[in-house]
Amino acid sequence: MPHKASRGDDHRKAPRRRGEVLERAILRAASEELAEVGYVGFGIDRVAARAGTNKTTIYRRWPSRAALATAAFRDTALADDLPDTGDLRADALAMLRAAAERIASRQGEILQVLATEMRSEPELMAEVRDELIGAGITRWLTLLGRAVARGQARPEALSPRIATVAVDLLRNEYLLRGVTAVPDTTIIEIIDTIYLPLVRPHTEQDDE
Template sequence: MTDTRTRRRGTELEHAILDAAWAELSEVGYPSLTIEAVAKRAGTSKPVIYRRWPSRAALVIAAWARRQPIHEAAPDQGSLRADLLWLFTRIATRMDAMMSQTIAGVMAEAFKHPEVQDLLRDRLDSAPLARTLGTIVENAVARGELRPAALPRRVLRLPLDLLRSEAILCGTPLSEETLAALVDDVYIPLLKGLAADHGH
């Protein structure tokens, strides 16, 4: 018996599994998602999935990462505020594709499993977000809007944390007013405060 599904290897197979996981998430939500259902949809087996992702949360994080990476270089829109609004909007748009219930489910599981917590932290720390933010801040420094300052890891991760918190508490999509408030009331004052402290 020949089955074309059994001949898939490497990236092709992984993409099929991640696409299947995303489809399951979209249909049933995180609490009802099972590895068995993902395997059936992807035309593979549970052991094949578990060899790549040790838990349901790890699979969901990988499926999310495939859907919402930020690859684009940050455009220079002429001001720190405009650049940050662009970035926050890009993140929020991708987050809107993810049900807030799913985000909450992954976070809840992460708190129960240290290995998943580590995986989440590694994912956030290695995301293109840090590079994009670095470019935005460098542009602001070049324009004279900010003094040079080193950005701690948590500050680089904060846009994701802020938007995730808003999505869990208030649901998605996040309004333009919410995004503007996060930029104006939280992130710009934080950057300016860090730059001021660095200057002393």
């Protein structure tokens, strides 16, 4: 009876992959492992088998388990398409709802574990934090820039602090209030009573 190959047994017989193609395969495998076993059970051996490669190849790109897990998380967290409905309110609500789901999901739990794990690697932690925050700022600035072009937001609002105020307030709900899930009514309130009045063009009545 022929031997049934386990995951990764025949990776040397597969077409050789290089560069971005190989990295995408590894990151996808790492994301799948995190989703299945969490960070506690996350291992380079399992990722290598799932990706059809070897540990040496992975370690050349990511020097530690934390580095690979963080790269996989970052890749997944920033993979969402940017909403573009043509309406600022609808786009902002979609962005904030997606952020709330991500924070409350297993991705959010994994990020918290990674933050704890990486305390011994402050340089890596700072790099990840800066990259995630920078990418988030870019996404909100892009959303707001489209609204400015449509006349739905004022150009003066195009600053990182203003553009991300909604998601900053959302994070405060988790960090300061200690909630495990933010209700949709709170998300709507943040957008309708704080974000939109802050970024929308001023009217003559506002100036009176």
